[in-house]
Amino acid sequence: xxxxxxxxxxxxxxxxxxxxxxxxxxxxxxxxxxxxxxxxxxxxxxxxxxxxxxxxxxxxxxxxxxxxxxxxxxxxxxxxxxxxxxxxxxxxxxxxxxxxxxxxxxxxxxxxxxxxxxxxxxxxxxxxxxxxxxxxxxxxxxxxxxxxxxxxxxxxxxxxxxxxxxxxxxxxxxxxxxxxxxxxxxxxxxxxxxxxxxxxxxxxxxxxxxxxxxxxxxxxxxxxxxxxxxxxxxxxxxxxxxxxxxxxxxxxxxxxxxxxxxxxxxxxxxxxxxxxxxxxxxxxxxxxxxxxxxxxxxxxxxxxxxxxxxxxxxxxxxxxxxxxxxxxxxxxxxxxxxxxxxxxxx
Ligand code: TYM
Numbered sequence: 001x002x003x004x005x006x007x008x009x010x011x012x013x014x015x016x017x018x019x020x021x022x023x024x025x026x027x028x029x030x031x032x033x034x035x036x037x038x039x040x041x042x043x044x045x046x047x048x049x050x051x052x053x054x055x056x057x058x059x060x061x062x063x064x065x066x067x068x069x070x071x072x073x074x075x076x077x078x079x080x081x082x083x084x085x086x087x088x089x090x091x092x093x094x095x096x097x098x099x100x101x102x103x104x105x106x107x108x109x110x111x112x113x114x115x116x117x118x119x120x121x122x123x124x125x126x127x128x129x130x131x132x133x134x135x136x137x138x139x140x141x142x143x144x145x146x147x148x149x150x151x152x153x154x155x156x157x158x159x160x161x162x163x164x165x166x167x168x169x170x171x172x173x174x175x176x177x178x179x180x181x182x183x184x185x186x187x188x189x190x191x192x193x194x195x196x197x198x199x200x201x202x203x204x205x206x207x208x209x210x211x212x213x214x215x216x217x218x219x220x221x222x223x224x225x226x227x228x229x230x231x232x233x234x235x236x237x238x239x240x241x242x243x244x245x246x247x248x249x250x251x252x253x254x255x256x257x258x259x260x261x262x263x264x265x266x267x268x269x270x271x272x273x274x275x276x277x278x279x280x281x282x283x284x285x286x287x288x289x290x291x292x293x294x295x296x297x298x299x300x301x302x303x304x305x306x307x308x309x310x311x312x313x314x315x316x317x318x319x320x321x322x323x324x325x326x327x328x329x330x331x332x333x334x335x336x337x338x339x340x341x342x343x344x345x346x
Contacts, residue, residue, distance in 0.1 A: 010183030011153070017042050018152030018188075020051035020093065020143075023070035024062070027077045028219040029294070030209035032301075033196025033265045034158030040082040042156060042191075048088035049150055049326055050078055052319075055093045055100065055142060059135040060124075075315050076308035077222055080301045089329075091322030093146065098330035102145035103138070105337065106171050109178065110141050114167060120160065144168035147188045149330045156191040159198040160208055165190040179340045196265035202236040205254025223302055226295045233259075233291040238283045245279035247271055259290060266293050 019035060021027065027036070039050050052074045054067060062070070071092050078090055093099050115121065118140055125132045135142075143164050147155055148171070155165055165188065172185035201207045201218040209219045217232050224232070237255045244250065250257040263274045263286075278286050308315050338346035 011151075011186035012183060013151050013153075013186065015046055015154065016150055016152045017046045017048040017154045017156065017191075018051070018147045018150050019049075019156050020053035020056070020146055021074050022053050022057045023067065023074045024057050024060075025070070025211040026221040026223050027074065028209055028211060028221050029262065029298075030158060030196075030199035030219070032081065032222060032298075033199055033262070035156055036078070036081045036083075037196065038156035038191060038194070039078065039088070042154075043084060043088040046154065049152070049329070050083055050088055050090050051093050051146060051326075052078075052091070053093045053146065056139060059133055059139050072312055072315050072319070073305075073309065075319055076305050077301075079308055079315065079318065080222075080304035085318045085322065089322045089325045090318050091326045092319055095319070095323035096149075096326045096330060098149040098327070098334045099142065099145055101334060102149045102337065103142040105341065106141045106145050106148075106175075107138060109174050110144070110167070110171050114170060115140065117163075118167070119163060140164045140167045141171070144171045148172055148185050149333060150326070151186055151333055152188055153186045154191055155188050158196075158208075159192050162190060162192060181340055184336075184340060195261060195271075199262060199265075200254060200258040202232060202255075202258075204237065205256075205258045220294060220298070222298060222305060224298070225302075226299060229294050229298065230288070230291040233287045233294070236287065238287075243275060243278040243281050243283070243286050245275055247275065259286070263290050263293060266290075266297050 019039060021031060021035065039048065042048055052071050054071050057067070057070070075090055075092075079085070083090060115137060121137060121139065122129075124136060144167060147168050155161075155168075157165065169187040172187050176182050176184050199209045201209050201213060202220070203213075203215055203218040207213070211219070213219060217235055220229055220232055236259060238259070239253060239256065241253070241256075243256070243260070247257075250260065260271055260274050263269070264271045267274070269277075278289070335346065
């Protein structure tokens with residue numbers, strides 16, 4: 001069946017939100033607009049778990065001297081953006097054993113062919129696919145385990161995660177079918193819609209904004225100063241034209257389209273309203289206005305982020321409390337999974 005037509009398929013349990021970010025460097029505007037702003041909204045309406053996925057990070061080598069502080073930095077960014085530990089659970093993935101245990105079970109459910117189709121693996125591995133870690137190949141299976149160890153029903157992510165979410169649904173569905181337990185796992189629904197789901201590089205409008213782009217000018221980091229933000233937008237690639245008055249004219253101007261989309265996402269306006277405001281103006285007017293808007297939105301976050309980084313003890317307490325709560329939710333689910341699979345002692 002087409003899982004997308006019926007996400008919940010007999011699932012009767014509570015609605016729950018799960019998402020995660022890798023601690024592999026400072027967060028950028030794409031992470032913020034594609035995911036983090038949604039976390040902040042969802043915590044008011046749903047039970048939420050927001051993980052720092054350090055087990056995903058180590059699918060490529062991470063310096064052991066830096067991993068813990070990188071993890072703390074992402075937690076600090078969640079807090080600085082407005083995720084409230086009184087409302088949502090914030091924790092490091094490696095502290096909750098359910099992730100790795102369920103990932104193993106799911107390794108035995110997922111098919112090699114399914115993983116071979118994952119475009120993100122192909123992009124990351126490139127020509128080197130024989131030499132990357134087994135973990136990088138199995139990465140999307142761990143992602144499915146992250147979500148389903150909590151029977152999460154909704155997953156706020158950027159558009160680049162769409163295929164991984166489809167795989168999570170396929171795994172949930174196959175588990176339910178293989179063991180004859182319809183509705184045991186929900187088929188998790190991606191929450192991708194909305195402005196900001198796909199923010200592109202400032203240097204190349206056909207590539208997504210990414211932590212791993214070698215050019216720092218391709219992205220706005222949450223930690224950038226006002227001057228850096230202004231400089232990066234000034235240098236952002238555009239063309240010799242003007243801002244047009246309708247979106248159709250942006251079809252083959254991806255860089256301009258991206259900047260209009262960023263303005264819209266940051267201001268809460270629709271793309272068309274942004275165009276109405278700037279139509280006929282050159283980029284010498286539009287780019288500084290965009291930079292001012294971005295600085296207004298991001299400066300309070302970077303200030304709070306730095307405050308949290310000056311108080312690592314506070315962040316560590318949030319992480320430790322969150323790990324305990326996450327464990328308490330996942331433990332009975334994992335006990336049921338072991339029973340369903342028929343393990344000794346279950
Ligand atoms: P990661 O760490 O690459 O990115 C974190 C979140 O940011 C979104 N994102 C973007 N959104 C819009 N435009 C962009 N240019 C952009 N770049 C990144 C991502 O879609 C993501 O939502 N595999 C995940 C982490 C993960 C996860 C999970 C997510 C592991 N387990 C379970 C959800 C549920 C990843 O690498 O995200």
